[in-house]
Amino acid sequence: QSALTQPPSASGSPGQSVTISCTGTSNDVGRYKYVSWYQQHPGKAPKLMIYEVSKRPSGVPDRFSGSKSGNTASLTVSGLQAEDEADYYCCSYAGSNPYVFGTGTKVTVL
Amino acid sequence: EVQLVESGGGLVQPGGSLRLSCAVSGFTFSTYWMSWVRQAPGKGLEWVANIKQDGSEIYYVDSVKGRFTISRDNAKNSLYLQMNSLRAEDTAVYYCARDIAPTVTTLLYWGQGTLVTVSS
Numbered sequence: 001q002s003a004l005t006q007p008p009s010a011s012g013s014p015g016q017s018v019t020i021s022c023t024g025t026s027n028d029v030g031r032y033k034y035v036s037w038y039q040q041h042p043g044k045a046p047k048l049m050i051y052e053v054s055k056r057p058s059g060v061p062d063r064f065s066g067s068k069s070g071n072t073a074s075l076t077v078s079g080l081q082a083e084d085e086a087d088y089y090c091c092s093y094a095g096s097n098p099y100v101f102g103t104g105t106k107v108t109v110l
Numbered sequence: 111e112v113q114l115v116e117s118g119g120g121l122v123q124p125g126g127s128l129r130l131s132c133a134v135s136g137f138t139f140s141t142y143w144m145s146w147v148r149q150a151p152g153k154g155l156e157w158v159a160n161i162k163q164d165g166s167e168i169y170y171v172d173s174v175k176g177r178f179t180i181s182r183d184n185a186k187n188s189l190y191l192q193m194n195s196l197r198a199e200d201t202a203v204y205y206c207a208r209d210i211a212p213t214v215t216t217l218l219y220w221g222q223g224t225l226v227t228v229s230s
Contacts, residue, residue, distance in 0.1 A: 003154065034215040045205060045220040046155065089155050096169060098214045099157035
């Protein structure tokens with residue numbers, strides 16, 4: 001099972017929006033609604049930000065939103081804030097090898 | 111409050127063994143699938159293994175099949191990962207994680223991780 005493809009980096013100024021793509025295949029992203037996104041600050045554990053493509057866990061700001069089209073999922077962070085600077089990973093359910101993660105995207109707030 | 115606390119990491123020589131533990135609290139452990147996920151230094155996340163509530167179903171990523179064994183003790187609210195024949199490429203922070211629901215769909219809760227270093 002190959003990792004999902006994400007751009008290595010993305011950036012935006014405070015208040016702007018940034019969108020991160022996550023490209024998989026018809027065996028993972030394209031097949032299942034179980035696409036999630038994690039935020040990871042240096043030295044910390046991943047934190048779930050989006051699940052089932054577009055749902056937000058309790059406590060996650062509505063500045064974070066997700067979508068999916070075909071084999072590609074996307075995470076949009078609107079109204080960028082300094083604390084949003086982190087690594088972001090997508091993840092898709094993929095059947096018997098249940099979780100495949102993306103390659104990761106470093107988001108920089110300029 | 112849900113808590114997952116890993117332990118057992120450390121420095122081990124290539125070919126050696128190590129057993130990781132994950133002690134959980136704040137939820138009914140026997141209700142959920144549990145996973146191990148690792149992250150090599152400076153690299154991305156990689157799912158390693160998971161185990162069903164009663165241990166009747168277990169899955170591994172291909173790279174650890176035959177070398178790693180995941181297990182659980184529901185009476186002790188604990189998850190384990192026995193790692194044998196360790197290789198340099200197994201060097202990583204190992205996280206235990208719990209699914210969002212009793213089915214396998216999304217990893218919601220994560221521990222703080224324990225570092226495993228395989229080096230001579």
